[in-house]
Amino acid sequence: MSAGEIAEHFDMSKPSISKHLDILREAELISSEKKGQFVIYSINISVIQEVLGNFLDIFKK
Template sequence: MGKVFKALSDKTRREILKLLNDKDMNAGEIAKHFDMSKPSISKHLDILREAELISSEKRGQFMIYSINTTVIQEVLGGFLDLFKK
């Protein structure tokens, strides 16, 4: 759960998740929404992938990223369980 919260602590990564919630995208499409280098976007994508918040699939010459809503639901459920009486 720690990797997920670390990944979600960054505003850029939260914005990437919002974009991927709308549709699957490649790194170039994601990068167009930000004023930063493609290597910086790749680093953010790596952190999201390590936390299993996104998955990637090679399609032709592109790596396509998609959101993993199952992990988000599990983490939020686990977080809410902390506050149950």
């Protein structure tokens, strides 16, 4: 999804969404790929699974 497509689902400006997406990308939670004039974002499933697994491990103890 592009930042504009993502922004349609939130009550935030496109620049604000883009800033949050940059933070998520820096944390490697999402990846981005330039396609023409757009940047397409996708979830990094393996990292999300690892983070959630670690989070759940905390509560198993």
